[in-house]
Amino acid sequence: FDNSILYQSPVWGGFRFGAGYSFNVSTAEVGGSGNNLKAWFTGVSFALGPFYAAATYDVLTVPDSGVTGSATTPALLANTDDSKYLQIGATFDLKFVKFAAAYAKEDDTNYVVSNGSLAVSPVAGEDADAWMFGVTVPLFGGQSLADYQKRDGDIANVSLAAIPSGAGSCFTQVGAVITPVALTPREGDRKVWSLGYTYPLSRRPNLYISYADSDGEKFYNNTSVDQKQYSLGLRHLF
Numbered sequence: 001f002d003n004s005i006l007y008q009s010p011v012w013g014g015f016r017f018g019a020g021y022s023f024n025v026s027t028a029e030v031g032g033s034g035n036n037l038k039a040w041f042t043g044v045s046f047a048l049g050p051f052y053a054a055a056t057y058d059v060l061t062v063p064d065s066g067v068t069g070s071a072t073t074p075a076l077l078a079n080t081d082d083s084k085y086l087q088i089g090a091t092f093d094l095k096f097v098k099f100a101a102a103y104a105k106e107d108d109t110n111y112v113v114s115n116g117s118l119a120v121s122p123v124a125g126e127d128a129d130a131w132m133f134g135v136t137v138p139l140f141g142g143q144s145l146a147d148y149q150k151r152d153g154d155i156a157n158v159s160l161a162a163i164p165s166g167a168g169s170c171f172t173q174v175g176a177v178i179t180p181v182a183l184t185p186r187e188g189d190r191k192v193w194s195l196g197y198t199y200p201l202s203r204r205p206n207l208y209i210s211y212a213d214s215d216g217e218k219f220y221n222n223t224s225v226d227q228k229q230y231s232l233g234l235r236h237l238f
Helices: none
Strands: 002-008 015-024 039-050 051-060 082-093 097-109 111-114 119-122 126-139 141-152 156-157 171-174 176-178 185-187 191-200 205-219 221-234
Touching: 119 126
Parallel strands: none
Antiparallel strands: 002 015, 015 039, 039 051, 051 082, 082 097, 097 126, 111 119, 126 141, 141 191, 156 185, 171 176, 191 205, 205 221
């Protein structure tokens, strides 16, 4: 996030508030304020005894001129709605068991993080709801963890083509010839479940092991995704 203004409040009665604005959140800033992908973001948290909760709301603005598409990257019209993201999460720690839950709402999802920067998403314009439930239980001197997540995306019709200036729909243009381009339906549902275990070797270092399975349905133009991930490592907390 380049050229940003940030603020974080002190803790008042368990509450903490933060907000920020960035004049550019893409890889390179260009001349003219309306030519950059800008963002504003807010967050609030609350802690009371074993209970902790946080909520954030982020908005990414589409450049005034839109984004030119390609055979794989969706095009965004100049009047494309801004992307909005709401996240709410909470934990409740009873010492013998800890519960976690979260909900996220995506409106007009136009961007994703790619290689550390924002890029136009293959599911541009999509709305989605996501849920997460998790539990942590002390076991054999360490902690066992289990988690389930689900993302339910709505169908979006995206344009995989260039858009001439001032066009009100999806077109390609060669010289003076403007040709309509068929919209491509995309969705994006995904389910992830995971298991893990951590064991403290002493006060700071600990061992960890985890396994996760991720299934994508109607994903990237109705293709499916089935991914599995294993991890084993040693971590030192400073």
